[in-house]
Amino acid sequence: MPDISDAVRDHLALALVPGLGPKLTAALLERFGSATLARQATATQLAEIPHIGEKTAIGLAAALRTVDIEPELRLMEKHATGVLALGLSGYPQPLAKVPAPPPLLYVRGEWLEADANSIGIVGSRNCTTYGQKIAAQLARELARAGFTIISGLARGIDGAAHRAALEAGGRTVAALAGGLSKIYPPEHSALADEIAAGRGCLITETPMGMDPQPGMFPARNRIISGLSRAVIVVEANARSGALITARHAAEQGREVYAVPGRVDDSASAGCLELIRGGARLVRSADDVIEDLKGIAVADYRDLASGGRQSPVDSAKEKKQGTDVPRSPEPPPAPAPTLDLTQQRVFDALANRRHADELTRELAMPVAELSRTLMQLEMKKLVRRQPGNFYERR
Numbered sequence: 001m002p003d004i005s006d007a008v009r010d011h012l013a014l015a016l017v018p019g020l021g022p023k024l025t026a027a028l029l030e031r032f033g034s035a036t037l038a039r040q041a042t043a044t045q046l047a048e049i050p051h052i053g054e055k056t057a058i059g060l061a062a063a064l065r066t067v068d069i070e071p072e073l074r075l076m077e078k079h080a081t082g083v084l085a086l087g088l089s090g091y092p093q094p095l096a097k098v099p100a101p102p103p104l105l106y107v108r109g110e111w112l113e114a115d116a117n118s119i120g121i122v123g124s125r126n127c128t129t130y131g132q133k134i135a136a137q138l139a140r141e142l143a144r145a146g147f148t149i150i151s152g153l154a155r156g157i158d159g160a161a162h163r164a165a166l167e168a169g170g171r172t173v174a175a176l177a178g179g180l181s182k183i184y185p186p187e188h189s190a191l192a193d194e195i196a197a198g199r200g201c202l203i204t205e206t207p208m209g210m211d212p213q214p215g216m217f218p219a220r221n222r223i224i225s226g227l228s229r230a231v232i233v234v235e236a237n238a239r240s241g242a243l244i245t246a247r248h249a250a251e252q253g254r255e256v257y258a259v260p261g262r263v264d265d266s267a268s269a270g271c272l273e274l275i276r277g278g279a280r281l282v283r284s285a286d287d288v289i290e291d292l293k294g295i296a297v298a299d300y301r302d303l304a305s306g307g308r309q310s311p312v313d314s315a316k317e318k319k320q321g322t323d324v325p326r327s328p329e330p331p332p333a334p335a336p337t338l339d340l341t342q343q344r345v346f347d348a349l350a351n352r353r354h355a356d357e358l359t360r361e362l363a364m365p366v367a368e369l370s371r372t373l374m375q376l377e378m379k380k381l382v383r384r385q386p387g388n389f390y391e392r393r
Helices: 006-016 022-032 035-039 043-047 054-066 070-078 129-144 157-167 186-196 216-227 242-251 266-276 285-304 311-320 340-348 355-362 366-378
Strands: 081-085 104-109 118-122 148-151 172-175 200-204 230-233 255-258 382-385 389-392
Touching: 006 022, 006 035, 006 070, 006 081, 006 104, 022 035, 022 043, 035 054, 043 054, 070 081, 104 186, 118 129, 118 157, 118 216, 118 242, 129 148, 129 157, 129 285, 148 157, 148 216, 157 172, 157 186, 172 186, 172 216, 186 200, 200 216, 216 242, 230 242, 230 266, 230 285, 242 255, 242 266, 242 366, 255 266, 255 285, 340 355, 340 366, 355 366, 355 389, 366 382
Parallel strands: 118 148, 118 230, 148 172, 172 200, 230 255
Antiparallel strands: 081 104, 104 200, 382 389
C-alpha cells in the first residue's frame, strides 16, 4: 500500500465520500481546520454548515466515519499513484493560490517545484495541421527555454504539445478529468506512461476508477490554468473547451495568449475572439518568453521592493545628477460615470499595480476584479501591461 500519513489518509477519505464535492470539502476544512477533525464531526456540527440540512448531516456524519479507503489505496499502488493534499507539503503552490483549489490531487509521476515555471498550451481536439504544427513548435521552443508544458492529454492540440515537449527533452504535466486507472483517451495511454516515467506527471482531482464525465472537463481546465504562469490557446473554434481554460486563466490572474488564424477559418474563431477581447497575440515562443521575463523584473521592482525605486531607475537618476528637477506628475485622468466598484479600483491605481496586489488590498474576488479592470480598459481609463500589471492612462 502507498506510504501516506494519517492526515493525508483523512483527506483521501473526504475525496471518496459520495456527493462531497470541492466546495463542500473546502467548507468542512474551513469550519473544522483539518480533514481529521472534519471526519470526527457530529451531525449537529455538520448541520451548522451552510447548504447542509439536518437530514443530510446525519448521513454525512456516518459516511465520513465509515468510508473505506482501502480499495482506493490498492488502485493507487497498482498504478504507482500518490496524493497531495491542500495545505500539506508537496501541493503545487501555484494551484494553492487560486480560488477554490482542489482539496486533493492524485499524482502519477512527480510534481517538482521547478514545474511552477510552466506554460499551459491548449486548443481544439479536432485541430488542423496548422494548429498541430504551431502547438508543437511553441511547446518545443518553450521546453528548451526551461518551461514545463501543461496541457490536458486530449486529442489534437494537447497531445501535440505534450509530445513536442518530451521530444525537446523537457518536462510536461497532463491534467486529466477522469481517474488515473483509466487513461482517457485510451490511445494516449503510452504517452501518459512516458510522461509519468520521469519526464513530468499526470494530475487529477478525480478518484482512481472514475470515468470522465462531460461536467468534469471544465473543472479540469481550471487545474491546467491554475498550474500555469500563462496559457496559450493555439487553435479553438467558437465553442471550444479551450476557451473555458482561457476564462479560468483570466480569472486566476494568469496571462492569456492566443495564436491568430485566418479570419474566415472557423477553427480559429475562438482565438480571434480572445484577441479581440484583450488576449495577447502570440507569433512565436519569443513573444511569451519576453513577456514572462518582464514579469520577473516587474515583480522584483514593484512587489519585493514595496514600491521603492528600482536599482536601475536609481542609477539613471544618479547619472543624470540629483539636482535635475523632476517633471511634475500629470493630474489623474478623469473618471466619469463610474460605479462604486469601478471607482474603488480606479482609485487604487494611483500608481502602477499588479493584479495580485489589487486583489489583496481591495479584498475583491479575482473574477470581479478582472471584470472591473476590463470595464475600465474599455472606458480607456486604465491600460494593461505585460505581467498582469495595470496603470492609469
